[in-house]
Amino acid sequence: xxxxxxxxxxxxxxxxxxxxxxxxxxxxxxxxxxxxxxxxxxxxxxxxxxxxxxxxxxxxxxxxxxxxxxxxxxxxxxxxxxxxxxxxxxxxxxxxxxxxxxxxxxxxxxxxx
Amino acid sequence: xxxxxxxxxxxxxxxxxxxxxxxxxxxxxxxxxxxxxxxxxxxxxxxxxxxxxxxxxxxxxxxxxxxxxxxxxxxxxxxxxxxxxxxxxxxxxxxxxxxxxxxxxxxxxxxxx
Numbered sequence: 001x002x003x004x005x006x007x008x009x010x011x012x013x014x015x016x017x018x019x020x021x022x023x024x025x026x027x028x029x030x031x032x033x034x035x036x037x038x039x040x041x042x043x044x045x046x047x048x049x050x051x052x053x054x055x056x057x058x059x060x061x062x063x064x065x066x067x068x069x070x071x072x073x074x075x076x077x078x079x080x081x082x083x084x085x086x087x088x089x090x091x092x093x094x095x096x097x098x099x100x101x102x103x104x105x106x107x108x109x110x111x112x113x
Numbered sequence: 114x115x116x117x118x119x120x121x122x123x124x125x126x127x128x129x130x131x132x133x134x135x136x137x138x139x140x141x142x143x144x145x146x147x148x149x150x151x152x153x154x155x156x157x158x159x160x161x162x163x164x165x166x167x168x169x170x171x172x173x174x175x176x177x178x179x180x181x182x183x184x185x186x187x188x189x190x191x192x193x194x195x196x197x198x199x200x201x202x203x204x205x206x207x208x209x210x211x212x213x214x215x216x217x218x219x220x221x222x223x224x225x226x
Contacts, residue, residue: 004156031212042200042216043157050212058213090156099212100147100204104156 001026004105006091012111013081021076021108023091029103030096032074033058034066036087037107043090049074050096081112117201122221131188133220135201138182146177146184149200151219157200161186188222196224 007022025032033048035058045058049068063085065077074093078085088109092102118136125131137146145164149157161168163175163184174187188195198219 033214035216040218042218044216045213048212056212059215092156100145100162100202100214101159102157102214104158107154107156 003027004091004093004103006089006105006108008108009106010109012113013078014113015082017081019078019081021078021089021091021110023074023076023105024072025074025091025093025103026072027093027103028071029093030071031099031102032068032091032093033102034064034074034076035090035092036060036085037090038087046076046089078110083112086110086112117203117215117217119199119201119217119220121218122223124223124225125191126225127192128190131191131195131222133186133188133199133201133222134183135186136183137201137203140181140203144181144203146175146181147202147204147214148173148175148186149202149216151198151200153197157216160199191222191224193224193226195222197222 004025030051034046035043037043044060046064047066049055052068052071055066088107090107091105094102147162148160150160151157161173161175165177168175176185198221200216200219204214
């Protein structure tokens with residue numbers, strides 16, 4: 001199993017540009033989530049999904065959209081990038097009955113100029 | 114979501130046992146206590162989870178007193194490879210509640226040769 005994969009690993013955007021961070025998992029997990037991590041900070045939840053077709057907001061959802069059309073994929077869209085969105089983004093997944101035990105991807109380091 | 118408090122940093126020599134204590138005074142009846150480990154430039158990794166008393170696995174032990182207002186992660190005989198940030202999380206029992214994990218700033222453990 002590849003586990004949780006994220007692409008790209010690195011990305012530089014200009015203010016106002018849009019892009020999609022990809023996340024996929026091959027463990028048939030129902031639960032998927034997106035976090036951002038800023039220097040010296042813990043992870044903050046952006047959006048999460050408890051199954052295909054179902055998404056909900058986390059702690060810091062503004063400026064981000066998500067969709068969950070399949071069990072495997074959970075892309076994160078930045079609609080109009082801002083410097084404040086410069087961060088490392090992690091995707092995670094788990095079974096619904098053990099969502100406290102999440103498997104994390106390797107992260108995407110995003111810089112917005 | 115219960116708030117957690119843990120030391121910002123700790124140092125330890127190789128071969129010693131390390132105990133990291135987390136305070137969670139407002140823990141709810143349904144809450145579980147979960148610990149994650151994060152190496153630099155990687156996503157967090159689940160270490161251990163418990164509800165009360167003591168839980169042990171191949172990586173660590175988790176001690177939870179009867180009042181559950183704190184918990185202690187114990188790492189036996191640490192090595193340089195245990196240098197990482199350790200996060201204590203408190204969240205609803207699997208399969209219920211808000212389905213949101215809240216990461217604090219964690220404890221940065223530095224293992225010294």
